[in-house]
Amino acid sequence: MESYFLGRQPILDRNQNLVAYELLFRQEETQEAAKVTDDLSASANVIVNAYGRFGIQNVLGQQRGFINADLDLIMSDIISLLPSKHVVLEVRVPEQITVEFLQQCNDLKQKGYQFALDNIVAIDSKIEQLLPIVSVVKVDVLALGADELEKLVTALKRWPVLLLALKVESREQEIRCKQLGFQMFQGYYFAKPEVMSVKRTDPGKLSLLRLLTLVTDNLDHEEIEKEFKRQPGLSYNLMRMVNSVAGDLPRKINSIKHAITLMGREQLLKWIQLLLYTTGKSEDGIPSARMQTAVERGKLMELIAAVERPHDKNHHERAFIVGILSLLDELLGIEIQQIVNKLGISDDMCLALMKREGRLGQALKLVEADEQGNGVAIQSILAGLGFLSLDEFTGIKIQASGWANQTGDIAN
Known part of the structure; x- marks a missing residue:
């Protein structure tokens, strides 16, 4: 492989202004999602590429970057390499929420890090434990019917979180999500992920x-x-x-x-x-x-x-x-x-x-x-x-x- 690759997909506000990018692991110059067999390795690649090989200003400009952060990354020392002003740590709900994980999340929040919950389609007891910590909830609008989506949004409004409509693929979906009160939007209707590349020089x-x-x-x-x-x-x-x-x-x-x-x-x-x-x-x-x-x-x-x-x-x-x-x-x-x-x-x-x-x-x-x-x-x-x-x-x-x-x- 002669180049490093990094994917980024725009995140927009209600007026379609750019407010952030989700940074994505990519192994080649294609918009298709890369096959991820190791979440920590994929996230480490995104961080190294964004900060060392491309330069974060070049990748994000003045915007924030949403970076997938699995349990291992959250619990590791690597997190402290990321300036809190640049990133939103995007977490999927772990299979088991431990006291140590919650403590680490709270400690990181105290240091100025923001969290987003990814791919939410319903609220359960585990998600309720995480909602006080997160700033943004990314709702998979493609996976939900109209009634299910409305019910979920109503439930989420009990918490002081921003709602991000994920996988918006049509004008109709955008209008519906705006009516429900979503503040941010991401999906193929607005833009597919862009793949950036830089020539490879591995130190070995x-x-x-x-x-x-x-x-x-x-x-x-x-x-x-x-x-x-x-x-x-x-x-x-x-x-x-x-x-x-x-x-x-x-x-x-x-x-x-x-x-x-x-x-x-x-x-x-x-x-x-x-x-x-x-x-x-x-x-x-x-x-x-x-x-x-x-x-x-x-x-x-x-x-x-x-x-x-x-x-x-x-x-x-x-x-x-x-x-x-x-x-x-x-x-x-x-x-x-x-x-x-x-x-x-x-x-x-x-x-x-x-x-x-x-x-x-x-x-x-x-x-x-x-x-x-x-x-x-x-x-x-x-x-x-x-x-x-x-x-x-x-x-x-x-x-x-x-x-x-x-x-x-x-x-x-």
């Missing part, structure tokens, strides 16, 4: 296990950062995740270390566990040649920056990020402008990636000229930089290549 389980070990062993940020540096796709994923969760940051994210610090060790651990849950096995175990080039580029950019400003660690880190991001448009199938917009990186990094301008941009031009074997351009750029001789450049190229080769298995 071995890399994630190495990271998991480093974070679990409480090693310092430097060791964790080193492992991320061997994984361009994973580094991009991390920065997207931090941007998605943190929203409008007062400062730009300018390094992997910065992103790790903002996320925090505990959240980082949960995110790696989530990625492990959703990462498939690579087909042949062979690292992508372009991924290898991206890693090498990052290290070479870092080493050039270290010659220019030996004591400016921040400059070195920014140079590394520019190096690995410079190929991600090709690796991910996303325009570089979109990558820059989504990551919220500093201005000099944007200038380097978009226009090959500024000190970082000149260094990137040098690296690209070298990859193309353009000796004239290399001499010209080195002269313009003024701090690096051809011999020194050859020396750090060997260093960068050796470092990239030591990373071993990049894609797995």
Whole structure:
């Protein structure tokens, strides 16, 4: 599989204004529902895709996202990765409602999370236990006759919940549901699920296990950062995740270390566990040649920056990020402008990636000229930089290549 997929179906208000999306697990570029054999795995895939691979702002805009949350997900630590302002946790009534489940739901509600009950066709004692917790009840209007629907709506109005008409397939159904007092609507009459896709760059389980070990062993940020540096796709994923969760940051994210610090060790651990849950096995175990080039580029950019400003660690880190991001448009199938917009990186990094301008941009031009074997351009750029001789450049190229080769298995 060469891409990641994510389904989303609009949820509208009484005036057909968009108010939310339901986010759906998809395995291919089709509107048809994917076959789900493991609810937790499907939900984990939706979360990883929405927050890390697509970026939540890109998926939801200013709207909320309804995410299917089964019993295992509700009871897991994964939930805390999801900012309460973005999501509505959509639950189906579990076979058994335990005291622990109710307590967890109440705790999450106290933290600002909202719940929706999914596919309701009648009220029973189990549902009555959950109604005080939920904000939205999704009623399957397709499964009910006119009298049954009216009776159910009348009963639900005893609770302070919003009613969402699910599976609306005709104008007549919409009118009927409006007359009954439904506030929200979802169904094929309004829109079928849209399937979004992004090019796949799996970090591979071995890399994630190495990271998991480093974070679990409480090693310092430097060791964790080193492992991320061997994984361009994973580094991009991390920065997207931090941007998605943190929203409008007062400062730009300018390094992997910065992103790790903002996320925090505990959240980082949960995110790696989530990625492990959703990462498939690579087909042949062979690292992508372009991924290898991206890693090498990052290290070479870092080493050039270290010659220019030996004591400016921040400059070195920014140079590394520019190096690995410079190929991600090709690796991910996303325009570089979109990558820059989504990551919220500093201005000099944007200038380097978009226009090959500024000190970082000149260094990137040098690296690209070298990859193309353009000796004239290399001499010209080195002269313009003024701090690096051809011999020194050859020396750090060997260093960068050796470092990239030591990373071993990049894609797995």
